[in-house]
Amino acid sequence: MMTDAPGADTRPTAPPEFSAAAIAAMDDVYRFARSLTRDPSDAEDVVQDAYLRAFRSWHTFQPGTDIRRWLFTIARNVFLRSRERGQREVTLDDEQSAVADAAQAQEAWVRGGLDPILDRTDLGPAISAALAQLPESFRAVVVLVDLEDQPYEAAAEVLGIPVGTVRSRLFRGRKLLQHSLAQHARDAGLLPARPSGSPA
Amino acid sequence: MTPDHAKPTTGAEVDCKAALESLFEFLDGELDGSLEERLKAHVHECRPCFERADFERRFLAAVQAARTEERCPKALRERVLSTLRAEGLGA
Numbered sequence: 001m002m003t004d005a006p007g008a009d010t011r012p013t014a015p016p017e018f019s020a021a022a023i024a025a026m027d028d029v030y031r032f033a034r035s036l037t038r039d040p041s042d043a044e045d046v047v048q049d050a051y052l053r054a055f056r057s058w059h060t061f062q063p064g065t066d067i068r069r070w071l072f073t074i075a076r077n078v079f080l081r082s083r084e085r086g087q088r089e090v091t092l093d094d095e096q097s098a099v100a101d102a103a104q105a106q107e108a109w110v111r112g113g114l115d116p117i118l119d120r121t122d123l124g125p126a127i128s129a130a131l132a133q134l135p136e137s138f139r140a141v142v143v144l145v146d147l148e149d150q151p152y153e154a155a156a157e158v159l160g161i162p163v164g165t166v167r168s169r170l171f172r173g174r175k176l177l178q179h180s181l182a183q184h185a186r187d188a189g190l191l192p193a194r195p196s197g198s199p200a
Numbered sequence: 201m202t203p204d205h206a207k208p209t210t211g212a213e214v215d216c217k218a219a220l221e222s223l224f225e226f227l228d229g230e231l232d233g234s235l236e237e238r239l240k241a242h243v244h245e246c247r248p249c250f251e252r253a254d255f256e257r258r259f260l261a262a263v264q265a266a267r268t269e270e271r272c273p274k275a276l277r278e279r280v281l282s283t284l285r286a287e288g289l290g291a
Contacts (some may be wrong), residue, residue, distance in 0.1 A: 030272035044276045051280045055287055111255055118258040127266035146260065147267045152230050171224055178259060
């Protein structure tokens with residue numbers, strides 16, 4: 001999707017819409033980059049590079065489509081390129097899924113423990129911390145769908161994965177998030193000790 | 201249970217297993233109209249599924265409420281704009 005611009009002599013001037021829409025989405029792109037990198041400095045690098053690439057390839061943006069989706073896609077590509085981790089991610093995914101499945105095995109404990117505290121208004125920091133601990137492949141999907149309100153199809157496009165994979169990663173990511181939150185609640189003295197055999 | 205398992209077939213009544221497998225898609229508004237209606241009917245009639253759906257709905261609401269309004273740092277915004285102006289933005 002992302003293409004570098006042709007030479008400066010042929011590159012058309014960016015339209016006013018770039019300023020009006022893309023620049024206005026910079027907060028969202030920055031938050032997405034933060035969720036990917038988990039590092040403010042790295043996130044700034046991703047945003048800077050992503051906007052430069054977006055500007056140079058603005059002609060590939062289809063008017064009428066969601067510009068945030070287009071910018072998220074570019075930011076994600078910049079992030080992957082910077083980390084050179086596309087192949088490694090596939091290898092890790094099986095292990096991450098196994099951890100998620102193990103966490104799900106404790107679902108009754110997790111649900112019973114979280115249920116009384118889900119409506120607390122002070123859960124935000126704990127949820128943010130738990131999100132930051134999610135493996136990247138799960139975190140990206142959860143952030144796009146749950147925090148940035150992107151539909152499954154859009155998340156699939158941004159991440160370059162099938163919708164079925166979005167569905168699967170979202171399910172497992174949310175279960176991991178619940179497990180992590182339950183651990184937080186246990187550590188805070190709000191939950192009984194975890195049953196034996198549960199994942200760390 | 202994973203969302204990879206079989207979904208209820210078109211027109212079939214939704215049972216608990218199928219309902220739980222599609223629960224997140226239901227709550228996310230990602231099901232087609234027919235399946236959404238059948239799953240909704242099941243959840244309203246089945247107490248365990250209703251309680252499970254209520255838990256997941258409250259969990260998702262808590263996650264969405266945790267969305268920070270963190271903004272792009274002003275210095276970064278200015279740096280990006282400066283770079284883009286050098287590229288021709290506003291030219």
